[in-house]
Amino acid sequence: AYIAKTSRNVDQNIVNSFKELNLSVGVVVDKNVRTTDFSKYKLVLISDNILRQTAKYYDISKYKTIVVNRNYGEEFGLTDKDGVSQLASNFPLEIIYGNSLIQVYNSAVDKKGISVPYYYLDKENILEGFEGVAQTYKGGDEILGDVIAVAKPGAKLINGKTTKGEICFFGIAKSDYWTPSVKELFKKECAKFVAVECSNNSECDDKNQNTEDICTNPGRVDSKCEHYPITCFENSDCGLNEFVGDKFCNNKDVVRNFITYTCLSPGTRNSNCVSETNEKLNETCSLGCA
Numbered sequence: 001a002y003i004a005k006t007s008r009n010v011d012q013n014i015v016n017s018f019k020e021l022n023l024s025v026g027v028v029v030d031k032n033v034r035t036t037d038f039s040k041y042k043l044v045l046i047s048d049n050i051l052r053q054t055a056k057y058y059d060i061s062k063y064k065t066i067v068v069n070r071n072y073g074e075e076f077g078l079t080d081k082d083g084v085s086q087l088a089s090n091f092p093l094e095i096i097y098g099n100s101l102i103q104v105y106n107s108a109v110d111k112k113g114i115s116v117p118y119y120y121l122d123k124e125n126i127l128e129g130f131e132g133v134a135q136t137y138k139g140g141d142e143i144l145g146d147v148i149a150v151a152k153p154g155a156k157l158i159n160g161k162t163t164k165g166e167i168c169f170f171g172i173a174k175s176d177y178w179t180p181s182v183k184e185l186f187k188k189e190c191a192k193f194v195a196v197e198c199s200n201n202s203e204c205d206d207k208n209q210n211t212e213d214i215c216t217n218p219g220r221v222d223s224k225c226e227h228y229p230i231t232c233f234e235n236s237d238c239g240l241n242e243f244v245g246d247k248f249c250n251n252k253d254v255v256r257n258f259i260t261y262t263c264l265s266p267g268t269r270n271s272n273c274v275s276e277t278n279e280k281l282n283e284t285c286s287l288g289c290a
Contacts, residue, residue: 001025001026001027001028001036001038001041001043001044001045002014002015002025002026002027002028002045002047003028003029003030003033003044003045003046003047003051003054003058004027004028004029004030004047004049004051005029005030005047005049005050005051006029006030007027007029009047009049010027010047011047011048011175013175013176013178013183014045014047014068014175014186017183017186017187017191018191020187021187021191021192021195021221022221022222023042023191023195023221026041030049030051030052030053030054031053032053033051033053033054033057033058034053034056034057038058038062038063039063041063042064042195042221043063043064043065043066043165043166043191043194043195044058044063044064044065044066045065045066045068046058046060046065046066046067046068046069046076047068047069048068048069048070048173048174049069050071051069051071051072054072055071055072055075055076056075058076059161060076060077060078060157060163060167061077061157061161061162061163061164062164062165063164063165064165064166064167064194064195065165065166065167065168065194066167066168066170066190066191066194067167067168067169067170068170068171068173069084069173070083070084070085070086070119070171070173071083071084073121073125074158076157077157077158077159077160077161078121078125078127078157078158078169079121079122079125079158080124080125080158082122082125084119084120084121084171085119085120085121085122085144085145086117086118086119086120086171087117087118087120087136087138087144088115088116088117089108089115089138090108090115091108092104092105092106092107092108093105093108093116093117093118093137094137095118095134095135095136095137095147095148095172096134096135096136096137096143097133097134097185101137102134102179102181102182102185103179103181104118104147104172104178104179104181104182105118105172105174105177105178105179105182106177106178106179107177110174110176110177116174116177117174118147118171118172118173118174119147119171119172119173120135120136120144120145120146120147120171121145121146121149121169121171122144122145123143123144123145123146124145125145125158126146127151127155127156127157127158128155128156129151129152129154129155129156129163130146130149130150130151130155130167130169131149131150131151132145132146132148132149133146133148133149133150133189134146134147134148134185134189135147146169146171147171147172148168148169148170148171148172148185148189148190149168149169150166150167150168150169150189150190150193150194151163151166151167151168152166153165153166155167165194166193166194167194168189168190168191168193168194170186170190172185172186191221192221195221196219196220196221196223197215197223197224197225198215198218198223198224198225199215199218199219199223200215200218201213201214201215201218203215203225204225204226204227206225206227208227210229210230211227211228211229211230212227212228212230212267212268212269213225213226213227214226214227214228214269228269229269230267230268230269230271231263231271231272231273232263232266232271232272232273233263233266233267233271234263234266235261235262235263236261237263237273238261238262238263238273238274238275239259239261239273239275240261241258241259241260241261242258242259243256243257243258243259243280243282244256244257244258244259244277245257247282247283249289249290250279250289251289252285252287252288252289253281253282253283253284253285253289254281254282254283254284254285254289255279255280255281255282256279256280256282257277257278257279257280258277258278258279258280259275259276259277260275260276260277260278261273261274261275262274262275262276
């Protein structure tokens with residue numbers, strides 16, 4: 001879901017980035033946010049617009065969310081009342097990514113001659129559970145904060161809420177001036193981080209010992225956790241081995257049917273109970289059986 005002020009305020013560069021990851025995009029205009037069911041979307045992007053209804057009614061703690069917006073840091077719980085910071089320069093901006101410097105824009109100014117900034121979460125607003133992916137760079141060693149930051153479920157927001165889905169703050173908002181490197185960063189470090197549901201089976205643990213938890217398409221945006229019921233873990237889960245029915249004669253001896261239960265592929269989604277019934281000697285007769 002792409003939240004925009006109006007349908008005319010959609011950043012096609014961001015939409016195309018999602019489409020390159022095989023994600024379709026539905027636009028939700030700001031005035032409809034209050035009545036939109038966001039649980040049906042794989043993730044939600046909050047665009048770089050004035051979004052008053054979104055700031056008032058959208059709770060980023062509930063959904064997988066990408067924030068490309070500097071206007072509502074306090075409302076979303078990402079910052080204190082000082083809000084999201086920004087940095088501009090007379091030269092094309094750079095960020096620190098790992099051990100490298102990456103130029104983020106192909107120009108220092110836009111077509112009107114206005115500086116093209118990026119946004120960042122000030123280092124004084126470091127949130128519990130958030131990890132900085134890329135930091136500000138303005139020359140020298142001073143780092144002002146995180147230009148890209150991510151959090152897994154369980155992170156604490158400044159407003160006291162705990163996130164239930166992945167969050168990515170991506171401060172390089174002016175996509176018309178993105179360098180190819182930044183476009184890849186958006187897809188790799190932000191879109192994929194938020195969209196990928198699981199990378200291995202352990203991330204799908206539903207705490208139910210009676211299901212086998214499987215991550216299908218691990219590490220991809222179409223990854224999905226699936227929980228398959230487990231029929232049995234051991235033979236006794238299938239039934240009690242016992243005599244069934246009445247006694248009868250087999251030649252000169254007394255026999256009775258005995259049923260045995262077996263759990264095949266125990267502890268997996270392919271587990272299955274089978275039974276086998278065989279005649280079992282009940283009494284040996286010296287003279288005969290009738």
